[in-house]
Amino acid sequence: MEAALGLMRRIPPKHSVTALSALVSLLPNHSSDLLSQVDQPLQVLCDSESGKEFILCEYNRDADSYRYYEGGISSVYLWEDNNEGFVACFLIKKDGARTAHGRRGYLQEGLWEAIHVIEVGPEDETTRYCLTSTVMLSLTTDKESSGTFNLSGSIRRQMTMDLPLADGHLCNMGKMIEEMEGKLRNSLDQVYFGKTKEMVCTLRPPSEVVMRLPNS
Amino acid sequence: MAEEECELSDEQKKEIAKWFLYNAPSGEIQYIAKDLRSVLNDDKLYDEATSEAFPLYNKSHLICLELPCRSGDVLITPYNELEENQFIEPRTAQIVTIDHVKQACTEVRPAADEELASPYVEEFRCALDAEILKYVEEAYPKGVCSVYCVDGKDAEGPGCNFEFAVVIAAARNSPKNFCNGSWRSVWNIKFKEDALEIKGKLQVDAHYFEEGNVQLDAEQECQDGTIFQAPDDCAISIANIIRHHEAEYLKSLETSYSNLSDKTFKDLRRKLPVTRTLFPWHNTLQFSLTRDIQKELGIGK
Numbered sequence: 001m002e003a004a005l006g007l008m009r010r011i012p013p014k015h016s017v018t019a020l021s022a023l024v025s026l027l028p029n030h031s032s033d034l035l036s037q038v039d040q041p042l043q044v045l046c047d048s049e050s051g052k053e054f055i056l057c058e059y060n061r062d063a064d065s066y067r068y069y070e071g072g073i074s075s076v077y078l079w080e081d082n083n084e085g086f087v088a089c090f091l092i093k094k095d096g097a098r099t100a101h102g103r104r105g106y107l108q109e110g111l112w113e114a115i116h117v118i119e120v121g122p123e124d125e126t127t128r129y130c131l132t133s134t135v136m137l138s139l140t141t142d143k144e145s146s147g148t149f150n151l152s153g154s155i156r157r158q159m160t161m162d163l164p165l166a167d168g169h170l171c172n173m174g175k176m177i178e179e180m181e182g183k184l185r186n187s188l189d190q191v192y193f194g195k196t197k198e199m200v201c202t203l204r205p206p207s208e209v210v211m212r213l214p215n216s
Numbered sequence: 217m218a219e220e221e222c223e224l225s226d227e228q229k230k231e232i233a234k235w236f237l238y239n240a241p242s243g244e245i246q247y248i249a250k251d252l253r254s255v256l257n258d259d260k261l262y263d264e265a266t267s268e269a270f271p272l273y274n275k276s277h278l279i280c281l282e283l284p285c286r287s288g289d290v291l292i293t294p295y296n297e298l299e300e301n302q303f304i305e306p307r308t309a310q311i312v313t314i315d316h317v318k319q320a321c322t323e324v325r326p327a328a329d330e331e332l333a334s335p336y337v338e339e340f341r342c343a344l345d346a347e348i349l350k351y352v353e354e355a356y357p358k359g360v361c362s363v364y365c366v367d368g369k370d371a372e373g374p375g376c377n378f379e380f381a382v383v384i385a386a387a388r389n390s391p392k393n394f395c396n397g398s399w400r401s402v403w404n405i406k407f408k409e410d411a412l413e414i415k416g417k418l419q420v421d422a423h424y425f426e427e428g429n430v431q432l433d434a435e436q437e438c439q440d441g442t443i444f445q446a447p448d449d450c451a452i453s454i455a456n457i458i459r460h461h462e463a464e465y466l467k468s469l470e471t472s473y474s475n476l477s478d479k480t481f482k483d484l485r486r487k488l489p490v491t492r493t494l495f496p497w498h499n500t501l502q503f504s505l506t507r508d509i510q511k512e513l514g515i516g517k
Contacts, residue, residue, distance in 0.1 A: 002254075003250075006251040007255065010247065010248055010251075010423070011239055011248075011429075012241065013429055014433070026229060147435050147437060148433075148436075149434040150434065151430070153429045153430030154428050156428055157427065196430065199396075200397065200432070203356065203386045203398065204399055
């Protein structure tokens with residue numbers, strides 16, 4: 001199982017859907033573990049089972065009420081767990097290419113997907129909230145002159161907080177997620193852009209740098 | 217052991233294993249192979265998959281192997297392959313036999329005359345090799361390069377066409393820092409009667425995997441040309457063209473990065489909501505979905 005997770009860490013993120021289904025077919029006995037531990041791109045479905053869900057879906061997509069995201073889609077699921085608490089799962093998906101209305105137009109393809117899972121402990125003086133967040137990002141530019149350029153992947157972080165219930169679960173969880181997404185966004189900036197760009201410049205330093213080096 | 221209904225055939229498992237190996241990021245195929253061995257749990261299948269996938273991976277990634285006795289390096293590419301495990305190293309005129317799965321040289325011998333290019337072609341190749349070597353040493357901290365004759369190696373004199381492949385590879389593997397990357401450029405040069413046709417393919421990839429899995433995958437093709445001259449002049453001309461295009465590509469990568477960071481990323485997720493303050497979790501009632509839904513449906517009020 002560890003080996004399977006190791007493979008998922010190395011395979012190019014753009015192939016992650018294929019890789020996961022390949023692993024599930026190679027290791028059918030571990031399929032539920034694999035599916036629950038490996039984050040996959042979010043599928044958007046319009047659910048017409050119960051009136052409320054349907055409206056929720058439609059509403060999030062069209063209106064600007066969730067002002068974080070210009071035209072993002074979000075869903076929330078909650079279920080009880082075995083420890084007298086419950087688990088909440090917040091899913092957010094934003095497609096930058098389609099909804100930017102060509103305003104900035106650099107992205108041929110751009111996807112932000114966030115999965116936040118909060119395990120909420122039993123209610124007490126303070127309640128323990130355990131948040132595991134994964135953000136998956138996929139960016140492809142379409143500037144013809146530079147060929148293809150694809151930067152994609154995911155990063156994952158965890159945060160645990162003990163908070164009083166005075167403000168209510170929604171407030172506590174909302175703040176945690178907001179803080180976490182802020183941190184993740186900054187990490188992404190450093191990791192996606194910073195580290196990979198650093199690698200490129202290490203492989204072949206820009207000409208100005210090279211000129212300054214003494215002739216060996 | 218009872219077969220499960222959805223059990224894959226050995227052939228299917230092998231194809232999956234080969235897919236994983238072939239898609240390994242630069243410098244990571246051995247790690248992937250190790251994990252795959254665990255997952256497959258079938259050494260015979262593992263050996264078959266690796267023996268088929270490693271050669272493709274090695275040639276596609278232009279891996280560089282050290283020659284025995286530290287006499288230099290040999291690049292493993294589709295352009296200098298003589299037979300499945302044999303590659304020619306023209307700078308030192310040697311033929312190297314390798315073990316693809318171990319990624320190591322097993323045998324070296326001097327090249328026979330008929331395996332090398334004709335003196336006429338070799339003059340051009342050698343001059344170009346020297347210029348490219350100079351360029352790579354100056355532009356790449358850890359680059360390796362070679363020039364191979366891929367067509368027309370027996371050309372005797374002017375009027376006969378021939379073709380070279382210039383291969384430049386630089387890899388930076390830092391598994392302890394969870395970061396690996398590689399630069400590969402292949403330049404195809406067709407020497408025709410009065411002109412040289414030059415086509416380049418540049419590929420860069422980077423993989424960062426501390427607490428995540430982030431990969432850059434970029435490539436670019438370009439074309440150029442120049443006139444047919446004496447070997448030394450051709451060499452200088454070609455090297456300059458290569459130097460120019462590669463520097464331009466690097467600049468455009470930097471532009472892509474700064475555009476992505478400044479503009480595009482903002483499209484996906486702002487640092488703060490439009491209201492420029494953090495979301496008022498206390499007061500979500502001002503954004504009540506239920507109230508708005510009620511309004512829309514004309515219920516309640």
